Amino acid sequence: MKKTSYRFTAPKAPRLSKDFFANRRAEFVKKLPANSVAIIVTGPERTRSNDTEYAYRPSSDVLYLSNFGEPECVLAFVKGKEDSRFIMFVRPKDKMREIWTGIRHGVDGAQNEFGADEAYTIDEFEKVIAPLVDEADTVLYRLGRNEHLDSRFNTVWSKTQKPLGNPEEILHEMRLFKTAHEIDIMRYAGKISAQAHVEAMRLSRPGLMEYQLQASLESVFRFNGADYPAYTSIVGGGNNANILHYIENRAELQDGDLVLIDAACEYQGYASDITRTFPVNGKFTPAQREIYEVVLASQKAAIAMTKPGVRLMDIHETASNLLRKGLVGLGILPKTHLTAEGEKKAIEAWQKKKEAAKTGSAASSAAKKGAGKKAGSKSAAASASEQEPLRLFDFYMHGTSHWIGMDVHDVGTYGTRSQKGKKRPLKPGMVFTVEPGLYIAASETRVPAKYRGIGIRIEDDVAVTAKGFEVLTADVPKEVDEIEAVMADGRKHCEHVEAVFAGRSGNR
Ligand SMILES: [Mn+2]
Structure with missing residues (x-):
């Protein structure tokens, strides 16, 4: 039977086990200085309007170490001379509040469900940490993550003025390297997001609104158990694709235009990040195809070179040089611009x-x-x-890659401070995006008219393996012929559904 829907229910959705978090904590404590206390706070709740809040997203560091998702939570790790303790501060149980806003795990839950050695209510924070801070040689706390908790911490710390370390330096280095289980989750997030992009391709047609494609994408995320979009969905038809973070999504999709979609879900706290660009009506024009093939060749070559030892700046250079080559080939950039050095000289x-x-x-x-x-x-x-001569930057003004993990632009350094650029050699377990693009503004008169208003980006998530790489978002097509085939099939299906509805209303 022909596949008419790409939505899937997932009996085998991977989940991180309690052991995973216990192992993360053990590794974190191992890396702490001797005789120290590390305190990690979650982020504050944010008001959306009057007395309603944005859906709460716990801080990634707290999720990473505990999987605890409630606001007003603090984790404390005490590394003593002989043993270590994991302490949680949480909201107290509250019958009335729980009727209104949901279950609170409370102190018992923190110990029984989340593995805390000790747990206290958040109002006991100062009282409990004061002696710990007193006894420790080093205190690790990152100011600036939660203003309210910062000031509470400060009342304790200011009395001792113990040396203050930054726990994120340890944590974020850990988070940069994903375990096999984390990659499983990220692969799953990538699958959901890929299916959402395929559905959007199948649904697209002139006259549809950008937000209708957004609605379809986000519906597929949620339908498959994802928590949120990992970032605000971008659906830009025609020249809107040339606004890099276009999120209005309120325009009508026009016949003959492309549409750029940069949207992906977060699943179990892990982000995915996919961009595809395709013709609204299902068929690339020759000019659109020319630019598209340049971006695609660049993206594929950049992904293909991924392996341990390669650096993100090498990947960016490869991607950029292929964009140059393509633009020179199309007569958009002069022949002098084949390399960055040549462009600079010109x-x-x-x-x-x-x-x-x-x-x-x-x-x-x-x-x-x-x-x-x-x-x-x-x-x-x-x-x-x-006229000032064009340069690649006029069409490609962003980087090719960023780390991705619990945050879509994930934590982890790109190189030591003394190094400029993303010079850190890749190692297995690192995950990053590859997302070259070309953006030719409708107003760019230095370019032949047929190319104006074309904005294209193609983005996948790539995990570094021992020998090479795995593309976690490979389920969504990017070859021209594949995209056109998926869209033709989607169009047929839509027409079939419309015919069925038309027939039914006719029979009344
Ligand atoms: Mn990205």
Whole structure:
């Protein structure tokens, strides 16, 4: 039977076990300095309007170490000379509040469900941590994550002025390397998001609103058990694709335009991040296809070079050089721009020429005053300074990659401070995006008219393995022929459904 829907129910959705979190905590404590206390606070709740709040998203660090999702939570790790303790501070049980806003695990839950050695209600925070801070040689606390808890912590810490370390330096280095279980979750998030993109392709047609594709995408996320979109969904038809973080999603999709979708779900606290660009009506125009193939070739080559030892800056350079090559091939960039170095030289030469023309034209107008000659040199000077030459940055103004994990732009350093750029060699367990794009504004008159208003980005999530890589978001097509086939099939299905409805109403 032909597959008519890409939605799937998932009996085998992977979940992180209690052991996973216990292991994370053990590893974290191992990395703490001797005789220290590390305190990790969750983020505050945020008001949306009047007395309603945004859906609460716990801080990734707290989720990573405990899987505890309630607000007003603090984790404390005491590393003593002989043993260590894991302490949780949580909201107290409250019958009335729980009727209104849901179950609270309370102190007992923290111990029985979440593995705390000791647990207290959050109002006991200062009283409990004061002696711990007193006894420790080093206190680890990152200020700035929760203003209210910062000031409460500060009342205790300010009395001792113990050396203050940053627990995130340890935690974020850990989070950068995903375990096999975490990759399972991220692969699953990628599958859900991929299916959502396929559904959007199948649904797309001129006259639909951008937000209708958004609704379809987010419906597939939620239908499959994802918690939220991992970031605000971007659905940009036509020239809206050239606004990198376009989230209005209120325009009508036009026949003959492309639509760029950058949307993906978060599943069990782990993000995915996918961008696809496809023709609203299901068929690329020759000009759209030309630009698309350039971006696709760049993206595929950048992914293909992924393996341990390669650096994100190498991947960015490969992607950028292929974009250059493609744009030169289409006559959009001059032949001088095949490399970043060549482009730099060409721009410098142009600037020199402009300067020379300026002084030349000043000289010539001075000469004109004097002798009334040299009109020809003046017009040459004007044309040389007329238009600034294009550069790759005019069409590709963002990086190719970012880490991805519990945060869509995940934590973890890209290189030591002394290194400039993303120079850190890749290792197994790192996960990042590869997302080259080309954005040709409708107003860009230096480019042939047929290319104006085309904005294309193609993005996948890539995990580094021992020998190479795994694309976690491979389930959504990106080849031109595949996209057109999926869209043609989707169109057929929509027409079939419409015919069924039309027939039913006719029979009444
Ligand atoms: Mn991204």
